[in-house]
Amino acid sequence: MISMPSVLKTILKAWLKYNLFDRFCYKRYKLHMKRGEWQRLVNKVYYHIGARFFPKITWITNKTTWENNEFIPPREKGGLVVVANHKYLIDPFFCSMAFTGPHVYREIRWVSKIENFTTPIVKSIIFPFGTIPLSPERTLTPRTEKEIQYCLKRGLCVGMFPEGGRTKKGPIRPFKTGAARMVILNKVPYIPTALLGNRDLLKGKAHIRVGTPVYLQDGLDPNNRELLQEIADDMQKQVVALYFNKPQPPARYEKKPAPYSPLPIGNGTKFQPQSLIMQKSSPLLAVREINVPETYSYHDNERKLVQF
Numbered sequence: 001m002i003s004m005p006s007v008l009k010t011i012l013k014a015w016l017k018y019n020l021f022d023r024f025c026y027k028r029y030k031l032h033m034k035r036g037e038w039q040r041l042v043n044k045v046y047y048h049i050g051a052r053f054f055p056k057i058t059w060i061t062n063k064t065t066w067e068n069n070e071f072i073p074p075r076e077k078g079g080l081v082v083v084a085n086h087k088y089l090i091d092p093f094f095c096s097m098a099f100t101g102p103h104v105y106r107e108i109r110w111v112s113k114i115e116n117f118t119t120p121i122v123k124s125i126i127f128p129f130g131t132i133p134l135s136p137e138r139t140l141t142p143r144t145e146k147e148i149q150y151c152l153k154r155g156l157c158v159g160m161f162p163e164g165g166r167t168k169k170g171p172i173r174p175f176k177t178g179a180a181r182m183v184i185l186n187k188v189p190y191i192p193t194a195l196l197g198n199r200d201l202l203k204g205k206a207h208i209r210v211g212t213p214v215y216l217q218d219g220l221d222p223n224n225r226e227l228l229q230e231i232a233d234d235m236q237k238q239v240v241a242l243y244f245n246k247p248q249p250p251a252r253y254e255k256k257p258a259p260y261s262p263l264p265i266g267n268g269t270k271f272q273p274q275s276l277i278m279q280k281s282s283p284l285l286a287v288r289e290i291n292v293p294e295t296y297s298y299h300d301n302e303r304k305l306v307q308f
Contacts, residue, residue, distance in 0.1 A: 079152030086161035177228035194242035
């Protein structure tokens with residue numbers, strides 16, 4: 001005899017697989033691509049949802065704050081790789097808030113596992129943010145490297161979680177070498193970022209601490225595995241130091257003096273949403289004065305829409 005829980009589970013799976021939200025999004029995305037307006041949609045989604053709406057919601061749910069985002073180089077300085085610890089599914093949204101704060105506006109294209117592009121509802125949410133898929137083995141394929149290179153050359157940030165997955169319990173795990181390889185290969189700096197607190201909605205306070213950008217020396221070999229592991233270890237130590245609010249240690253292959261030198265670590269200002277111009281009636285009606293960059297050229301012709 002078939003049990004009631006198994007029947008409900010089957011119905012839930014069928015509902016998720018054929019849900020109307022994914023079908024609606026697929027048709028809209030396809031229409032925007034056909035009209036050549038895909039990048040305009042990506043910019044609107046990132047600005048109105050990622051930069052304006054989401055910070056207000058997380059202030060209500062998690063009292064989210066961040067600090068030191070004035071250390072982030074402006075868009076005119078070129079591409080940037082963001083490396084951070086990873087514990088919650090929603091971490092990319094929290095980390096991106098610090099990069100669209102009062103001092104700077106930098107869009108981040110996050111690298112994500114391929115399973116997220118086949119998960120109902122999740123795929124419709126992450127796709128318009130320009131998320132870059134990894135291989136099923138969670139490794140950097142030539143296509144993934146090409147997309148990362150394309151974004152970095154156009155002054156975008158690329159976000160990576162070098163732990164290779166979520167660390168739900170225990171300390172931050174050792175970093176893998178993918179982020180180090182991308183930094184050397186594309187000759188861009190990286191910026192360590194620590195995500196602190198509880199990022200589950202309505203379950204605690206969250207905080208993002210941004211480090212100073214690290215520029216590596218020229219002429220490093222992107223195929224030297226020992227070198228890549230040393231750089232990855234330095235990245236991990238820097239994120240751990242920021243996590244425990246300690247001074248950011250220097251990297252072994254850091255370029256000195258750095259081409260771009262922000263304020264010294266520790267002198268950053270903590271952001272509080274009260275500093276925004278808010279209407280007293282509702283925090284959701286807050287007005288943010290952000291200098292939004294011009295439209296970026298992204299894989300309009302090369303990137304294919306994921307079949308829903």
